[in-house]
Amino acid sequence: MSQTPADLDPSFPPSSGAAVYPGLDEWRSLPISQQPSWHNDPGYAAAVAELSMVPPLVFAGEVDILRDRLAQAAQGKAFLLQGGDCAETFEAATADKISARVRTILQMSVVLTYGASLPVIKMGRMAGQFAKPRSSNDETRGETTLPAYRGDMVNGFEFTPESRRHDPARMVRAYHTSASTLNLIRAFTQGGFADLRLVHHWNRGFTANPAHSRYESLARDIDRAVRFMDVCGADFEALKRVEFFASHEALLLDYERALTRIDSRTGQPYDTSAHFLWIGERTRDLDSAHVDFLSRVRNPIGVKLGPNSTPEDALALIDKLDPNREPGRLTFITRMGAQNIREKLPTLVEKVTASGAQVLWVTDPMHGNTVTSPNGYKTRNFDDVMDEVRGFFEVHNALGTFPGGLHVEMTGDDVSECLGGADPVDQDAFVEGYESVCDPRLNHMQSLEMAFLVAGALAEKG
Numbered sequence: 001m002s003q004t005p006a007d008l009d010p011s012f013p014p015s016s017g018a019a020v021y022p023g024l025d026e027w028r029s030l031p032i033s034q035q036p037s038w039h040n041d042p043g044y045a046a047a048v049a050e051l052s053m054v055p056p057l058v059f060a061g062e063v064d065i066l067r068d069r070l071a072q073a074a075q076g077k078a079f080l081l082q083g084g085d086c087a088e089t090f091e092a093a094t095a096d097k098i099s100a101r102v103r104t105i106l107q108m109s110v111v112l113t114y115g116a117s118l119p120v121i122k123m124g125r126m127a128g129q130f131a132k133p134r135s136s137n138d139e140t141r142g143e144t145t146l147p148a149y150r151g152d153m154v155n156g157f158e159f160t161p162e163s164r165r166h167d168p169a170r171m172v173r174a175y176h177t178s179a180s181t182l183n184l185i186r187a188f189t190q191g192g193f194a195d196l197r198l199v200h201h202w203n204r205g206f207t208a209n210p211a212h213s214r215y216e217s218l219a220r221d222i223d224r225a226v227r228f229m230d231v232c233g234a235d236f237e238a239l240k241r242v243e244f245f246a247s248h249e250a251l252l253l254d255y256e257r258a259l260t261r262i263d264s265r266t267g268q269p270y271d272t273s274a275h276f277l278w279i280g281e282r283t284r285d286l287d288s289a290h291v292d293f294l295s296r297v298r299n300p301i302g303v304k305l306g307p308n309s310t311p312e313d314a315l316a317l318i319d320k321l322d323p324n325r326e327p328g329r330l331t332f333i334t335r336m337g338a339q340n341i342r343e344k345l346p347t348l349v350e351k352v353t354a355s356g357a358q359v360l361w362v363t364d365p366m367h368g369n370t371v372t373s374p375n376g377y378k379t380r381n382f383d384d385v386m387d388e389v390r391g392f393f394e395v396h397n398a399l400g401t402f403p404g405g406l407h408v409e410m411t412g413d414d415v416s417e418c419l420g421g422a423d424p425v426d427q428d429a430f431v432e433g434y435e436s437v438c439d440p441r442l443n444h445m446q447s448l449e450m451a452f453l454v455a456g457a458l459a460e461k462g
């Protein structure tokens with residue numbers, strides 16, 4: 001982390017047309033990493049100017065509601081389920097794929113709610129998850145080396161020089177794709193599709209498998225309960241709609257800054273690109289541009305914490321991102337790896353708890369468990385992923401703190417990207433079934449299986 005935006009381009013333009021608020025541009029003078037090199041592109045200023053004028057994707061009032069919901073989760077009175085692709089793509093923003101992902105999240109949340117008797121906050125890594133931090137700037141195939149793929153908001157996955165060029169106009173396309181994705185999510189979740197009485201319907205179209213049958217039997221129980229309540233004269237209005245929130249990693253500060261607006265009710269800045277934004281493991285340095293920028297918007301913020309995070313890091317992040325100790329403001333998403341979690345998490349949680357801060361603790365059991373399969377695919381063993389989740393519950397249960405949520409890379413599609421599961425995926429299946437452009441996702445069945453495991457753990461806690 002050595003460059004500032006001004007180092008990247010000495011004529012780095014100020015954000016034209018963007019909302020003005022003291023401190024919002026402080027990040028421009030701070031060290032920043034994982035940014036595209038596009039500041040000299042002739043299309044850069046126009047893209048930023050356009051994004052500064054477009055309507056917000058989310059409303060500040062919705063963001064405030066989410067903060068309240070997350071505050072409940074931080075106190076053990078709700079549970080956060082956050083899931084979606086590692087990297088969304090423009091091409092895959094189709095009705096079928098979005099619907100399958102939303103249905104899978106709804107199914108997972110029903111399993112969790114029913115099993116644990118806790119309200120579940122549903123949140124997609126969706127409608128904006130288009131930018132990726134990478135371990136390496138380049139990718140080499142055979143004799144050819146090109147810039148690494150950094151997500152559809154920056155460049156294309158196709159391995160050609162033109163596709164891999166960092167193109168600022170992609171930010172505008174990312175905005176429009178996020179808008180249409182969010183529009184469909186809102187239609188699904190408000191327009192009857194998410195009605196709990198359609199609990200069976202969400203299972204349709206997915207291939208039969210063990211988790212699927214287990215879900216069917218749970219759905220039958222829910223149906224019976226609903227029919228019973230119906231004859232008792234219950235009012236089902238509340239079952240018809242669900243709240244669904246959008247989130248992504250706030251990586252490209254050009255984009256996040258341009259979509260920041262001043263809320264007319266409160267006069268405060270909100271990053272209106274999503275309800276919830278998180279800072280990734282690679283960009284969470286205390287004095288970084290990312291931490292500074294996100295400290296200045298009102299959205300609830302997450303920070304990924306990997307196995308090298310120290311309690312001092314965590315406490316300093318709390319001071320910077322949540323100086324007023326506001327319930328729901330700050331979420332720590334731990335991604336330690338199954339091997340590390342039981343050893344590393346307790347001290348972090350203990351020290352944060354002792355400081356009096358109340359953060360929401362969420363487990364991301366994916367990013368600490370990435371391996372390369374013998375046949376060369378980036379993958380994760382389902383057993384390791386499950387083991388990290390178990391470790392997360394064990395640690396919190398031992399300390400008397402709240403295991404408040406699950407953050408997973410998943411899809412509603414029948415892909416083969418993670419190894420194992422009840423209907424096991426093996427590495428040979430990757431050749432046909434690996435579709436992710438970045439990290440391996442749980443497929444539909446593995447996602448449901450995960451939900452049953454977590455529901456069991458929450459019920460046990462109970």
Ligand SMILES: O=C[C@H](O)[C@H](O)COP(=O)(O)O
Binds near residue numbers: 086135438439
């Ligand atoms: O999603 C996370 C990161 O972008 C990813 O794990 C980095 O992966 P890389 O090591 O393939 O660049």
Ligand SMILES: C=C(OP(=O)(O)O)C(=O)O
Binds near residue numbers: 249280
């Ligand atoms: C990049 C990601 O995670 P992390 O920052 O935890 O590596 C991600 O969530 O895709």
Ligand SMILES: [Mn+2]
Binds near residue numbers: 086087367409438439
């Ligand atoms: Mn990822």
